[in-house]
Amino acid sequence: MRRPDRVELAGRACDGIAVSEKIRHVTSHSDPVIPRDQLVAIRTPLIELHRMLLEDERRRYEGVRGRVSATELLQLALTGEQFAWLHRISTIIVRVDELIASDDLPASSDVDVIAAHIRSVLRPAPDGAPFEQRYDQAVQGDPGVLLAHRRVMQALPPAPVTTQETVH
Numbered sequence: 001m002r003r004p005d006r007v008e009l010a011g012r013a014c015d016g017i018a019v020s021e022k023i024r025h026v027t028s029h030s031d032p033v034i035p036r037d038q039l040v041a042i043r044t045p046l047i048e049l050h051r052m053l054l055e056d057e058r059r060r061y062e063g064v065r066g067r068v069s070a071t072e073l074l075q076l077a078l079t080g081e082q083f084a085w086l087h088r089i090s091t092i093i094v095r096v097d098e099l100i101a102s103d104d105l106p107a108s109s110d111v112d113v114i115a116a117h118i119r120s121v122l123r124p125a126p127d128g129a130p131f132e133q134r135y136d137q138a139v140q141g142d143p144g145v146l147l148a149h150r151r152v153m154q155a156l157p158p159a160p161v162t163t164q165e166t167v168h
Contacts, residue, residue, distance in 0.1 A: 035106040036099075038157060042114065043096045045151035049122075050089045052148050056138050057083055085134045088121050115156040122149060 058073055061082055068076065077083045077090075096114060099106040124136035138145045 035108050035111045038111045039096050039100050039106060039114065042111075042118070042152070042155045043093065043100065045148065045155050046089070046093055046096065046118070049145070049148040049152050050086065050093060052142070052145050053086055053089065053135075053138055054083070056142055056145060057086065085131050088131055092118060092121065111157060112160070115159070118152065118156060119159060122152060124149075 054073075054077060058068065058076075061076065061080070062068060077086065092114070099110050099114070121131070122135065123132055124139045125132035126136045126140075127133070128136070139149055140146075
């Protein structure tokens, strides 16, 4: 059973401390972060980012082809060529949901793998791969998407520090 004083999630408060977009420790550093809670804390801003990107793509689509209903949008999100680039993010969300819902407790390594994958996918680059270019356009074109991107990155655990050996 999880102790309520160990970790709190985004948007909650603990002992008078407001908790921001990511998990905060409220006890000692020796107290481990619960991987399932970390995944939930990552999922929340990731879903918001996906929603904003979907809405941005919807506006682009409707600007050319006219308004679409919610049902049509769902169909477009699943099968529309213009929306296909969003599937990479959808796939990450599905994987996070699977880990959260699993009967087996997720491990810290699961969180690290998800975080590394998110960092590798959510890289805006105007001269990068097609996904990176499209993501860059969305981040540059909508301040809300930029802020949502930042919230996702803040929710991730710190990236492992790599050291490079210098040869003399």
